[in-house]
Amino acid sequence: MMRSTTRAGRIAITALGIAAVGAMLAGCGAGTPGESADGGGGSGDVTTIQFWHRTFTPAENEWYADIVKKFNAAQKDIKVVDTEVPADAWDQKMKAAQAAGKAPDVYTHAGSIQDAVNAGQLHELNGIVSDDALKQILPAAESISKVGDTYYAYPLLQEAQAVLFWNTDMLDAAGVDSSAGPATWSDLFDACAKIQPTLQSGQYCISPAGDAATFAWSTVGQQYNFNGHLALKDDWTAPDIDTDGYRQLMANYKELWDKGYMPKQALDSYVGGKDFGEKKVAFKVSGSWMMSEIGSDYKEMLTKTGVGAFPSADDAEGDTTSTLGNFKWVVDAKSKNAEAAGKFLEWSIAGDPANVVPFFVNTQFTKVPVRQSVQDAVAADAAAADAPWSTVVTNEIAPDAIPEPTYPWDVSLAVGTAMESVMKGASTPDAAIKTAEDAIKKVIQQQDLPSKAPKN
Template sequence: MAINTTSKRRTALSVLGVITAAGLLAGCGSSTPGQSADDGNANADGVTTVQFWHRTFTPVENEWYKNIVKQFNESQDEIKVVDTEVPADAWDQKMKAAQAAGKAPDVYTFSASITDAVNAEQLHPLNDIVPQDKLDEIIEQAQPISQIDGDYYAYPLLLEPQTVLFWNKEILDKAGVDSDNGPETWDELLDACAKIKPTLASGQYCISPASDAVTFAWSSVGQQWNFAGHTALSDDWTAPDIDNDGYRDLMSKYKELWDNGYMAKQALAAYVEGKDFGEQKVAFKVSGSWMMSEIGSDFPDMLENTGVGAFVNSENADGRGATTLGNFRWVIDAKTKNAQAAADFLTWALAGDPDLLVPFFVDTQFTKVPVRTSVQEAVADDEAAADAPWSDIVVNDIIPTAIPEPTYPWDVSLAVGTAMESVMKGAATPDAAIGTAEKAIQTVIDRDSLADKAPSN
């Protein structure tokens, strides 16, 4: 199951088999946060306590985190890891408070830009505490979100496409649109919507895409690359780079969806969830690969009626993909007093025996991609893989051309997302929106001295 970067196949998917995965929604389940990291020093018995925080994910993910800590603690008697599950909606507030008080956990899950965190001196370098051969196992697609100029600050657990196209085969068939092969370009998508719209019932729409500034900010990075051949900053981070035909064209495509009534004026569901698709309110849904888990658990009758493929391309993409490559990583706090013990746990759990990681990817229904080839192969060998044919599409058709999340500050992405929303809704012309975004981006460049922080590679 190693990633095949030469694969160009695009295929529709009739999803077959039975899926038992729990839904994706992040708010389900929590536990009371544990003791602070201050308590994590060696006790009288010489056992070092390591505090580990992770967000509340899906039930099967939460169970994997619980079990991986339990297995590590049972595997040796020198380090005790204390597992704390923090509700997703409380994560930012709790983490900021802990960092401000100097009580951040020794190890924790992380999904933001490592550049910002490294510049803020929040992350401990891994090169001297994690064996180099273990760092070398991280596949090429995961390198940009793990290290800066060869200095590692995070070890990834997974990669997952944040922009995947799902379609309702029955609705497409009714409109005379090819449901075996989804649209490959924006023009094909718009043509399909023109055919589909007259066949829809009241309350149904052609597509449910991103529709607000914040979601555009993180989900459209791959599309920016797809249209323009680059993202929002010049290579040396000295200036914005969005005043071009690529960005104008991308913004205009969403305005066409909006103006033609192909999408709802008020989102039918959050971008990250599949309720609107599962309830058959839309012919096409744009979301992350994780949505397949929700469809399988909450809308099993939709399985055989769901097509999956890469998101549509600009006519000038020249092989560039259109999805942002999401991820989740583990990091070690810069101020930990137990750096090596924390690294030993991280290495054992994420960089050790592939069989420890297989349950995570199997139980999340093959909607996420391991960052080590050995783990990819072990997951592919699991007998349940045959019931998840979409995994091959994710791994071979989408991931190889996906664009990693940018390492520049979030405010740069948000400026682009705001411009995209304002153009889509007709609040500003592309020229005006781009001008406003350029000013906002330049402010970030000057404020954060980005020219001094641009990665050399």
């Protein structure tokens, strides 16, 4: 059966006017700065620190530039130099800087911090960020912030990485209930069977992940949903992918592929929303951030978009179908100005909630704050009433979502490769699983994973 209105967080968004959207996109950029970063005063030499962040969406980039300006204006002892690095050049530029011992003092970090901590790349935040600020990080974000009892990162946000969006007009035209998303994979197949005959050339029922690398990170929640565990034993001593759950998950994607419910050539990237915005798909699977693109580039779709959790396995073993991605701020282990870096980090994202509220408002409430005070302040913003998807993401998807895995990327990629090969008919499930097992065993041995496994 289809998920109920309450369960799915039905948001046909019929009350959302274009004027309100414009206000959300352009407004709430001021935010009263907090107190001086150094507590006031200070007449010594100015300490200059370097801050690097990736190129994000325009609204995010504007916030990053603005928060640096506000910090520099709020005190006179520390000067932050802001550098925006193109996302496709980030890895190469950061690795080169780290190799040369010239990494920025503070920078943004995505994914697990475990490898960076093992490599000695991150400075402890304990001691350079106040205990009060560290304690404000909600439990759901602690696993991405610390190793053991030591904090190495301060999260700015978390994002649901697998969310289902649907075009209510296209579902209505096919006689499919658009007041809620499909609760299970069986419901999804039933909906696609009804939708497919109503589509024009170049349109499809759904645009999900479709390649090994994207499967590797975007389906982690689904893997847990089908199995109650991920691809590695909890003690990291052996793979745990040879299960009926993994076989069924692969078979489901193969059915989407074989029946033509999904395009054979991607119409847009998983992280993008162009295919959905141009009405080429009835369902789109992406992260919660996609709503930001719809609001900025396809405003007419806001009143025709439903948002809910990705469908669950018919006999689910785990409660979630999504992980929570994240972007955190970290301090480089070799920074010569770690205390100044800690003051900048704390003032900007761990201090006055007013400093970060504009970030969440201007990205259209598609991201989840990691501090309760910030969640409350964002929810109280006047524009929140015009963004009902915020409640869906924050209250219905994020609470059950699991953190991204902390094991090496190569483990996830082995799973993603298996999923793509089965989906496209290049391999049987048994053969794909055997290949993945061999690849994971190699990673376990080469990187001595049992010695690095989480102790709790």
